[in-house]
Amino acid sequence: MVRKHQKKLARPVEAIEPPSEVEVVIAVVSVTVLVAALGALSESPVWLLGLLVFLPGAASALCTVRQTRFVFAWTALVVIVAMFLRPGDEAPWLDRILMVLLTLVLGSASVYACHRRISREQETLRLRSTAAAMQRHILRPLPVLTDDVLVDGVYEPVQEDRLVGGDIYDVVVSPWGTRVLIGDVQGKGLPAVGAAFAVIGAFRATAHREPTLTALVDALDASVVQHNSYAAQTGDDERFVTALIVNVDAHEEVQAINCGHVLPQVLQDATVTTPALTSGVPLGLAELAAEPTTVDWFAFPPGATLLLTTDGLTETRAADGAFYPVTESLTQRVSLPSTDLPRALYDDARAFAGEGDQHDDVAILSVRRSPYR
The missing domain is CATH 3.60.40.10 (PPM-type phosphatase domain)
Structure with a gap:
């Protein structure tokens, strides 16, 4: 009983646990395979693969900076391969270049946003830890x-x-x-x-x-x-x-x-x-x-x-x-x-x-x- 009430009054302050490296890899590969499969079944495979540019943005909200960088690198690699190395692709070169640039810009912005998010979370964690320590004395x-x-x-x-x-x-x-x-x-x-x-x-x-x-x-x-x-x-x-x-x-x-x-x-x-x-x-x-x-x-x-x-x-x-x-x-x-x-x-x-x-x-x-x- 004592332990229960002490936890309520001065509850431990913990950061949100990010997904594991394995979970990130599985999620990214699964999404890539799904998008590639949908692209193969449709008449616009290039533009469907372009949806992958939003993966780093999703990672920036949930993952660590290192994990977001991995997602960014994976997405950039997949998009570049899809845009320039696919045989028989008749998409205009300007469209391909714009897609790659969009991927690089959004990926870089996602890594930066992830870094800012984690900095704010760490600052909040420090403030809440200080408040919890104050409460134990007050x-x-x-x-x-x-x-x-x-x-x-x-x-x-x-x-x-x-x-x-x-x-x-x-x-x-x-x-x-x-x-x-x-x-x-x-x-x-x-x-x-x-x-x-x-x-x-x-x-x-x-x-x-x-x-x-x-x-x-x-x-x-x-x-x-x-x-x-x-x-x-x-x-x-x-x-x-x-x-x-x-x-x-x-x-x-x-x-x-x-x-x-x-x-x-x-x-x-x-x-x-x-x-x-x-x-x-x-x-x-x-x-x-x-x-x-x-x-x-x-x-x-x-x-x-x-x-x-x-x-x-x-x-x-x-x-x-x-x-x-x-x-x-x-x-x-x-x-x-x-x-x-x-x-x-x-x-x-x-x-x-x-x-x-x-x-x-x-x-x-x-x-x-x-x-x-």
């Missing part, structure tokens, strides 16, 4: 096991080619228990990732240092305010971050502060309950709050599972505009192991959306209380 691989809980989950950016999105999560073991963060940065794209970095960095720096959740949330809010001040200097938009911070220790009740985020849900036996939490302002907007940050408590018995999500799940819509029924889906899957629950919910939500597009990142965490605490 988003903690799941699952995470502590003395208090087992945390597992699913993280899916809205763009499949982007490894890090605006949804964030983290787990920190502190002297006061295990602290779990889940959040959602306003907006999408790389600008949102900057605010995500700021919150995660502040959480890791202060979660094991601040004895109270209120002090921890104040530090997270300050990190977003500071990030926004830098963003304003560079002309970027200011952002806020909805977040839910939970502290789980040996007691059967846990502490939580909700900063405008999706409410958690507790699964125990065959029941699903939603704790009533005070909804505060998102991180970065504390100055606008009418009241100070408050800590809520709710029951989280041994053996129960706490589900934390972002609005990428709750706001999933079907093609007809209906929202995904999270609570109903949870009730049907309450007996699943906590490690399987996030993926089951995500897959069900995608099936529910059907042809509808995914418009937001999705993060789903299951926090399983140790049954022996």
